[in-house]
Amino acid sequence: MADETSPRQAALHEVVQDIPREGRCFEIEELSVAYAGKTALSGLNLYVPRHRVTAFIGPSGCGKSTLLRAFNRLHDLNDDVDRQGRIMLEGQEIHAPEVDVADLRRRVGMVFQTPNPFPMSIYENVAFGLRLQAALPKRRRDEVIEWALESAALWDEVKHRLHDSALSLSGGQQQRLVIARTLAVQPEVLLLDEPASALDPISTLKIEELIRTLKSHLTLVLVTHNMQQAARVSDYTAFLEGGELIEYGATDTLFTNPRLARTENYITGRTDR
């Protein structure tokens, strides 16, 4: 292939195995991020396949959350972040001047580790993003809210109490509510930063099952410390260490026969020697 001849592509080919080259949702080129001069990511190249679940794993401080936050320009909110390199979403550079950041964040939604519902009713939480976007007639808005709660596998549990406070929900329900809130504005990508690490095992399984159903129409990117979770839910797994992409490949391969000793040591709980 022609584009494999450049050194960048050759370097990419070194660490990337079996990732479909068609249907790229995100393409990252030479991405470096530094916080107040301290490097968090250096010269990262990777692409994220569309309508698949891609997991980022790695030890604390490896840069996986930094990478995730770069996908919807959350680093813009912080002044001492220095970013270099390109991030393409569906072929368009997300830092281009004509890109509206609010619209980018609608297209690329994010769910954080701790559920963060707003102190208002369940209904209003999901309606919140919708109200910011466009004035919908109430009936249409109700439909979207029901659809979003259905998609987040929460509807049956809350349909009779839509006007109760969101804070009355359990942690797992709150996390699914937050996902419903994100889904209501019809994103293309869902970024999940440790979405289940504060949840009990049953709620975790519900979130994981939700991730599986959502990938039929969304691209999902998951950051997790839980390797079994990455193995359970993701199609592709990227292992990062020290701000670099070490190995990236099909989850099935990475968890049964990783190519590099560094990856093997991390996923099997060995000390690096």
Added chain:
Amino acid sequence: MDITTDTHSQHISKQFNQELEELKTHLMTMGGQVEKQVQDAVTALLESDSRLGERVSDDDKSVNDMQLKIDDECTRVLARRQPAASDLRLVLAVIRATSDLERIGDEASKIARNAVVLSEAGNGPKGLVEVRHISEHVRAMVRDSLTAFARFDIDLALKVVHEDEAVDNEYTSAMRSLMTFMMEDPRSITSVLSVMWVLRALERIGDHANNLAEYVIYLVKGLDIRHIDPDELDEDALKRQS
């Protein structure tokens, strides 16, 4: 990534190291016992020692118990540790290996039973030269495949895979000459048939040793070479370090 014999002793959890180490040790103990069973069975046959033959059948029970015990340990490791990568491959290889070792034990018992029958019938049967020759070959395969497992030795495992072809050829030609004996002297049919069963069991033992060698390659390289013709293996690629 290739693994070495100390790969499984580098976990942060020392208990996990120990559990995997025990799996290997117990598999080797079982292997040693099965090896001895095969040797005793062949000796019983060649030396018409019916008492030794009977003991081999009795030993089979303890081999079966070992299989259950090791499988149980593997189940526990899977449930409690959710092993990945080379750890997972070790557990899978051990589970598969115990099943082949147990069957080698069964084949040894068959040989021993035929040894008892033949020794009770008296007068040295035909075909013992072939039995001696093939049994030496097959016992070396079992020994080498176990050594390859213990040392994670790809070269030795590949050697076993190729030996299996040679044993299959020897088996075919031995069967042919035994057939000739039967045609020449119909009174020998009963005893020659027993020898044929013995040869058949030896040939099966060779197949199981071949399986063991294939698990070693899976364990070390992560490549499943079952159902691939040995002549079509890319051995240079297998021997290359990664």
